[in-house]
Amino acid sequence: MNAMPHKIDDTRELHEDSLGESVLRHLIYSVGKDKAHADARDWNVALSLAVRDRMVEGWIDTTRRIYKNKQKRVYYLSMEFMIGRMLEDNLTNLGLLSEAKTFLKSQNLDVTTVINAEQDAALGNGGLGRLAACFMDSMATTGVAGMGYGIRYQHGIFRQAVEDGWQVEEPEDWLFAGNSWEFRRPEVVYEIGFGGHVTHDEDGKATWHPSESVQAVAFDMPIAGWEGDHVNTLRLWSARQSGMMNLDTFNDGDFMAAARQQVLAETISKVLYPGDHTPQGRELRLKQEVFFTSASLHDLLRRFFANYDNLDTLGDHVAVQLNDTHPAIAVPELIRILMDDHGYDFDHALKITRETLHYTNHTLLPEALEKWPRDLFEQILPRHLQIINMIDGAFYREAIEKGLDHHIIAGIQAIHPHQQDWVRMGNLAFIGSRKVNGVSALHTELMKQTVFHDLHTMYPDKIINQTNGVTPRRWLLECNPGLSDLVTEQIGDGWIDDLEQLKEIEPLATDADFQQRYMAVKAANKQRLADMVKTRTGVILNSDAIFDVQIKRIHEYKRQHMNILETIALYNAIKANPDGDWQPRVKIFAGKAAPSYFFAKLIIKLINDVAKVVNNDPDIGDKLKVVFLPNYNVSMAEILIPGADLSEQISTAGFEASGTGNMKFALNGALTIGTLDGANVEMLEHVDAENIFIFGMNADEVAERQHRRARPSEIIKTSPALQQVMTQIGDGTFSDGDTDRYRDFLSNVTEHDYFQVVPDFQSYWDMQRHLDALYGQSEKWAEKTILNTARMGWFSSDRTIRSYADQIWRAPHKTSGP
Ligand code: D6G
Structure with a gap:
């Protein structure tokens, strides 16, 4: 066994070890156990690390390739990523599943037990979060330069117990045993502000002076596409107290006060909000949204500046997709950064924003369309509120030019001019985005007729449908x-990344032998x-x-x-x-x-x-x-x-x-x-x-x-x-x-x-x-x-992602088929 560290170069020949050798090496040197004492989780970690090693090469290759080719980037901002377990996904996409099974069996281990020793990463409530996970898989498979941005919740969705027939919620602790897939990126840190006040200098330039701030620290997980060549990143943000613990307080003996500050800051990424259309814990939830959206925008702009020196063309090189309204604060935040940090005037900043952001609507339920009390906004995001008012003003002028009447305009601005009590995030996201999409044909039609009826009249080309899909790797192959x-056996394995090939089994639907085998x-x-x-x-x-x-x-x-x-x-x-x-x-x-x-x-x-x-x-x-x-x-x-x-x-x-x-x-x-x-x-x-x-x-x-x-x-x-x-x-x-x-x-x-x-x-x-x-x-x-x-081949999320890439993001991707 070659125990020397591998020298990273651009080749794929870094692994002279077999997968099995690499697992055994990780069991000893990363997990710190010998075979005699290793339990299923230890083997799971060792195997995951061995697989991760093999993903990293493709990851670095992909990163370099995208930078070099200046491939258009797609950023998927989502409050939820319901990725579940990753080991089988990664083994499958890298073509290592059978080798891994053979090795585990050779060690007298039960394959399912080892695979199931990984905790589900349940960083979501349901369909919206699972969709984001399927999209990550499909972006990698179709070669989109995609990156997911979300929150690294310490506790995902609660664990449900049933006692005497009733649901009982228990805390979930998926990170307790560690997450084998992630890389901490302590160098990628952004300061996210809240509260405070805004001053203007004599030229009218605004400066926001937040009264508190937390740090967003990046954690990256590689996401490999089918056959493992293209590896994208899921970057999740974790909250950390700004600066170090207050040592004065600490030295004065008030340990609790010093620690309290830290706990408060870290609360932001503590728990996934178990929201299902019943808003609660408003302030924390709003802060979570601002936290991950702002960090993500700062991060993607930093990356942009590695290739370009001028934000005028941001929308040509970057497409941001807002998964529901949870990241809709991106609209005023991007404008704020453009104006206050980069000196753009408002109109230009709005134009760039509207060339870059896109919004997916996921519900017509009125109680689920997010809105925030204006007062809360003013208290937490005073500068953003000013910008939202500017957006509403610009929107008003546009609407009047297009012949809309005052009542209608009032109903579709982000803030109703007479009942100034709410900031309506759906309207804000719509107004600030280049395209707005529904997630099925019927839903998109209903969006046009109901919630966004008047906005649709004003921008008849903005709403577009993108019917959801599911990844065939997770949801059939695995x-x-x-x-x-x-x-x-019947049609070859081309269906795995070209699901419409499943059509070829249609003639077998009435074949007695095939029926019998299918039903077995x-x-x-x-x-x-x-x-x-x-x-x-x-x-x-x-x-x-x-x-x-x-x-x-x-x-x-x-x-x-x-x-x-x-x-x-x-x-x-x-x-x-x-x-x-x-x-x-x-x-x-x-x-x-x-x-x-x-x-x-x-x-x-x-x-x-x-x-x-x-x-x-x-x-x-x-x-x-x-x-x-x-x-x-x-x-x-x-x-x-x-x-x-x-x-x-x-x-x-x-x-x-x-x-x-x-x-x-x-x-x-x-x-x-x-x-x-x-x-x-x-x-x-x-x-x-x-x-x-x-x-x-x-x-x-x-x-x-x-x-x-x-x-x-x-x-x-x-x-x-x-x-x-x-x-x-x-x-x-x-x-x-x-x-x-x-x-x-x-x-x-x-x-x-x-x-x-x-x-x-x-x-x-x-x-x-x-x-x-x-x-x-x-x-x-x-x-x-x-x-x-x-x-059902059409319902592959590969089809959905190609369609987003063509019709919304204008981003390159691999076409399907041979
Ligand atoms: C991911 C993949 C890794 C890369 C890192 C930083 O973790 O290979 O070096 O992102 O990439 P940028 O954020 O600087 O683009």
């Missing part, structure tokens, strides 16, 4: 090796899922049942409660006719509720209450089982999705912007039961109407009913099944006789039902029974399943 191997893979995946359910909940599943899965954040608009109402109705139907020819079914739920969202927590409790009754009812047996899996995360999804027969995508039409879970399921051969919402609409176009199971009202019908304020109780009266379900929930059938527990639930559903569970219930029920019957026709089911896999 999570479903059985199906990947089967597909590769599905059966094995169902068994893996059933084993996980047994380990985690003790419930034993019948793997001949339909595995019907709904996994996502718990929210009324996603309508887990409609699913559980249908479950109860099915339970009643089976009880009424226990000898009937029932198609066995397993209902699997998983997802977290925002800690302050009582109704969502009540839905979790109801699911668990129903599970207790149904699963212990001897009349029911294997015909129906209900499972709530605690602590849903990316790694759990990697087991649930390949093992699902049926994917629940049942949001109230018009409310789910896109969804990406829907894509992952269909790609892995689950059939979708869903509404005409988000990307389901485009999935329907791709897989064809016979292969996706759409029910319920469309977005127009939903909006019409909401306006009409139609009463749900009228419909319930006409549905004996639904009436029985409501009665049982109220009379304590599922709550040990407690008639109080679901009072709020019942009044929500029977009186307001804003998310239209009641009017959609019957068509949902009918479609479920149709699917029961279809499942009995195993060849037909298999055909549809295979066609779903074959036709």
Whole structure:
């Protein structure tokens, strides 16, 4: 073994060691253990470091290449990156997976145990954060000079425990054992200010004097694309007290006061805000947004100046994408830097900003469109508030020129001129960006008609659609090796970075032998899922049942409660006719509720209450089982999705912007039961109407009913099944006789039902029974399943990223295909 340190040059021949030798070297010299004492985590760290070594060369190559070629840079600013575990991703993309497995086996280690010893990096709440992670993978795969910027939260999303059926939040501590992938960059530090006041000199030049500041310190993770050639960076910022601990205070003996300052500063990157449309902890959240956005802008400008000396052309060389409004403070911050640090006048600074920034909208829910109290802004960001007023003034002049009337303009400025109480971040992001995109065709259309209607009239070319996608590496190749191997055997492995090649398996959809092999893979995946359910909940599943899965954040608009109402109705139907020819079914739920969202927590409790009754009812047996899996995360999804027969995508039409879970399921051969919402609409176009199971009202019908304020109780009266379900929930059938527990639930559903569970219930029920019957026709089911896999290629995030690169960023990338 060559123990000499490798000499870095530009070649790839730095690793004379085999991967195994390199792991053993790291076990001893980096982890400090011998084989006899190493546990699974030690091996995980040693293997990760050995893989990381191999990534670094490509990383340095990529960095040099991008600088040398002055390739246009793309910066993806996101409050969330839900990357999960990275070891398998990196092994796969570097083509080292089988070598690693062989080595681990040679050491008598269980591969899964070693891989699973890595903590999930759960630096996000849900889809938005996972999308950012898929985009990182696809930017690297398509050769975009991309960099992700976010926050290195010390605690990611809370760990969810379930006690007596209720969600209980526990702190999560993913960094406790260290993060093998990251590199601390202590030389990359920026001072981020808050508060204070602004002075102007006689020429009108402003200077902001913040009253407090924290330091943002960079931590980098390499992100390798498929085949490992192009390696981008995910740079996460960690907060640190500015300057050293106050030694005067310390020497005076007030250790606590000295330490308190430090703790306060570091709070900024302490915890991921578990927000799901319920703003809280306002000041800290706003500071988090400013913290990572400002640090990122400073960092990308520093890099810009390594190649160019003049910011006039910033937008030609740099594209910044704001993932939702969380980094929307970038608009006034970039203008501030241009004006106050680089001497630009306001108009020019605004112009450069509008050539550089782009904004992705992720929701139409009014409560989720961020707005901040103006007073809070003034207190924390006095200079930014001045600049926002200047932006509003410039915008006003533009709008008047374009013929808009005063009322309309007031409604779409960042700050309403007469009700000056809020800063509206969606409007600010829109006004300050070059392009604004929605995340599915329907959502983009609705953006134009609703939230951004007037802004769209004023800038008809600004809104553009970019339908989301998912990375085929994580969401097929890695999570479903059985199906990947089967597909590769048939059509080769070109699909891995050109997912539309999956079309080539279409002719096999009716081939008996292929159907049988495909369904054998599905059966094995169902068994893996059933084993996980047994380990985690003790419930034993019948793997001949339909595995019907709904996994996502718990929210009324996603309508887990409609699913559980249908479950109860099915339970009643089976009880009424226990000898009937029932198609066995397993209902699997998983997802977290925002800690302050009582109704969502009540839905979790109801699911668990129903599970207790149904699963212990001897009349029911294997015909129906209900499972709530605690602590849903990316790694759990990697087991649930390949093992699902049926994917629940049942949001109230018009409310789910896109969804990406829907894509992952269909790609892995689950059939979708869903509404005409988000990307389901485009999935329907791709897989064809016979292969996706759409029910319920469309977005127009939903909006019409909401306006009409139609009463749900009228419909319930006409549905004996639904009436029985409501009665049982109220009379304590599922709550040990407690008639109080679901009072709020019942009044929500029977009186307001804003998310239209009641009017959609019957068509949902009918479609479920149709699917029961279809499942009995195993060849037909298999055909549809295979066609779903074959036709989902368009939903690769590689396609999405190429489309962003062409239509928004104007940035070079590798084209797909050979
Ligand atoms: C990443 C990759 C590494 C590079 C470093 C600094 O960690 O190879 O040296 O970024 O790059 P700049 O931030 O100076 O571009």
